[in-house]
Amino acid sequence: MAKDVKSQLTSLLQQALERVAAEAGATPIYLERPRDPTHGDYATNLAMQLAKLLKKNPRDIAMQLVSAIPASVLLQKAEVAGAGFINFTLAPHAKLQAVRAVLVEGENYGRSTQGGWQKVQIEFVSANPTGPLHVGHGRGAAYGASLANLLTFAGWDVTREYYVNDAGRQMDILGLSTWLRYLEQCGVAIPFLPNAYQGDYVRDMAAQMRVAHGDKLVRPATQVLAGTPGLPEAERSDDEAKRQRDQHLDALIANAKALLGADWAYVHHHALSEQLADCRNDLEEFGVDFDVWFSEKALFDTGLVARCVDLLEKKGHLYVQNGARWFRSTTFGDEKDRVVQRENGLYTYFASDIAYHLNKFERGFDKVINIWGADHHGYIARVNGAITALDLDASRLQVALVQFAVLYRNGQKASMSTRSGEFVTLRELRKEVGNDACRFFYALRKSDQHLDFDLDLAKSQSNENPVYYIQYAHARICSVLNQWAGDLASLAEADLGVLDNPRELAIASKLAEFREVIDNAARELAPHLIAFYLKDLAGEFHAWYNAERMLVDDPQLRDARIALAAAVRQTLRNGLAILGVSYPESM
RNA sequence: GUCGCGGUAGCUCAACUGGAUAGAGCACCGGCCUUCUAAGCCGGGGGUUACGGGUUCGAUUCCUGUCCGCGACACCA
Known part of the structure; x- marks a missing residue:
């Protein structure tokens, strides 16, 4: 498979950089997609970054870079603009490359090798099994499941794990x-x-x-x-x-x-x-599956908690005060020391959590991601400290905090206490809003930001939920493809050169962006970026759909447009699949 | 008090390593169905990015101070 256009462009710039300023050859090259379409398809601020280093005017550097760029059939033009940006306008056929790539790669379009098949464990939900899951758990579940799908898609070997707190009070x-x-x-x-x-x-x-x-x-x-x-x-x-x-x-x-x-x-x-x-059933219905259900009690039964505390003791990180045994976490940047064994001899939750993390690392994960409620943020320092104290590499642990979903009912904050029995369960929410809208709604917000979940609004406006906007685009394409009734496999060979109107080229370009979105989202642990991308892609499709007819008489134009539509459909599917949202063929 | 998250259009939110004229949806106003799904599209109004200072070619983005909102600060899990 040929390299995608963006990486080809990056390598052209790299060659130009080495010709102009070999001593700065290691400067990272960033290509961004300009907001303003008159600024071309890609832009770089490379010249501005070099300005300080080379002590030269950024515009002059930009000019030199532009003239040093090797000739390429991909480029229609490269020009200097503004304070020293270099704007690239792609040749139409370069944009259309992505359409063929989508059709050839199908459900694998967008997969990347970013993770290098390293082993990553994602632990999420891990709610105490003391009652039904509520809407707050639902957010962690949706985030974790989508993130797991995303990282799998980006080339990681993912293990999904639920930590069962079956040992405590x-x-x-x-x-x-x-x-x-x-x-x-x-x-x-x-x-x-x-x-x-x-x-x-x-x-x-x-x-x-x-x-x-x-x-x-x-x-x-x-x-x-x-x-x-x-x-x-x-x-x-x-x-x-x-x-x-x-x-x-x-x-x-x-x-x-x-x-x-x-x-x-x-x-x-x-x-x-x-x-x-009940919890497992709830999650399964929500499309959230786990590879491992890990028992806290097992950590005690196998003696790992005791061994872990002994290990810390041997390394000199514990001391006894007021009858309790403390871990000197302040050595590792925590604001106060923490008890691992209470005066009454019982281990604290923290002790078993240290053992759990030791166990995670011993299982050989290259990376461990904990998805925690934001109320656990004060917990990070002590866990990192314990890991470091055990001579393990704490940088392999990443904690993703999920802010609570704050519920509003009748304009008032609804109680989320499991004990009071007045909470809204995830199951109730799914039943009223639907799984798709639920998963998508959760995914529409950055995970570490507060989510105001107005139940009345979510329910009453379920027909206006953006998830339908995307699914509708998918259903429309299905409908057209059914009426066309041609051979889907032949579309990858269609002559796309006749696609020349700006909307079509913009869509092709948007399809290429999917790869960038996947890489970026995986790097940032941010599946919400996919939701925003899908909204954009669906929007561009709807606009095109209303402006142009696909089933036209000219067979060449018709097949090219059908190919483009089929590529949009495939990309929508790939994105929705990561978010755990279905893509119905008709609505 | 300390720490975390946030403050962007009337409301809910975007804005990619700091980039060019800060964008969507909802709501409001005006258009588009005898042609592939109107759950759609096109157009319009709407902004001192909470406030002050700093860093620099450039700040919604980084630093700092103030104000406001939410959350966390157990020998609970």
Whole structure:
């Protein structure tokens, strides 16, 4: 496959650079696409970059570069403009090269070798399996899935991973919540806790346990509540009341474990597996798949957490204070030291996370990407510190923060607390807005920026969602191709030279840009760039569609236009596939 | 208080290593369906890029100060 036009152009400039100023031959050459079409198809600021180095007027350098550029059939003209830009106008046939490339390469058009088939792990979603996924998780899921597709397309060997927090207190609370609902359904009156999980799904799980085991798991209220401090008044929200509620909750968990014995493991496991299955099903329906579901509990069971802490101890990065064991993360730029083992002997979440990252690196990934909610940003320094402390290369870890989607309902911020049970679930959103609009809507914003998700608007305007604009372009092309009813495979041989109107050449040029967008998006971990690109491409297609007829009498012109349309369709498909959005043939 | 993200048209957002006259969609106004899908197209109005200073050939972009919004700052996960 011949090199694309942009790289050919870059190499022409490189030759000119070496003729004009060999000593500056290593200056990176950037070609950009000018906003203003009168500035040609590509432009470079190379002369301005050289100006300081060569101590010469940028326009003079630009002139010299232009005259030093080897003759090429690709170029219609190269001229100096503005403060020292060099603007390139491509010959029409050079622009049309991309159309043939799309038709020949098909679903592989746009793939690049950027990643060099290095192994990259992307860990995302990783929500606690304590209830349904909500709209905030949905954003991380959409981002991670699209990014994984994108990096695969850009030549990386991608592993998609979900870290299951199945070891902590939150899981105990879920188990307890389920058991309390079960007791309630069996007629044992115990006041339900404000800080337990409230959702209906907890009642459902309790009902399932009752069906499976009858009253076998029932214990008397007096025993369940034995030794608990009781609850403060419901309206109190001060720290003291909060502490008392937590103590009450923990006492109940301890009682549950003691009273149920081996059955506690069943309750715990039942709740976990139900929630995890629900979560997996939800994600699958959303087009989000994982290669690995990694258990936090396994890190404890295999002793890796303990080994990890020992390792840090041996390397002298730990100390004991107030009965707890601390990691001296300030050595590595963190603002304060962090506890890895609590006074009560239990490891913190941070400890297992260090072990998890050690495990990731030991699995031999060249690059590890963590997609975290933006609320975890304070966490980056300590994890990087721990990795460095273990003599691993922290630069191989990249953390992509996803800002929360802030929900608005009836013009008011909607609660996102899983515990309150008043959240909007991802499933509800998908059902009302549709998977395609959902995936695309999430992809329309840079991941590290706030997303105001107005539910009413998203629902009421679903017909105006830009995803339909793109899908509509695709459907229109399908319709024309059906009516043409020719042999698609023959289009790659069509004589495109008759495509000479500006809209057609602009579209061809836009198709070439797809490669650049893929590379750029992969480098920036920014799949949203693809969404913007697709909007542009669809827009140019719609304008052309309204201005010109494809099924004209002249067979040569007709086939050339059909070929162009087919190339647009293919490129739309390739882009939409990365975003996990479908491309219906009719709408 | 410290840290992170942000402040661009009435609203939601773009603007590629710092580039040339800051662009789209929605909303508003006016046009286009006897011809391949009107979920479309064409045209119009709408801006001191929050504010001050700095860096330079050039700043929405980088630095700095102020103001405003959101979030994070646990021996929680």
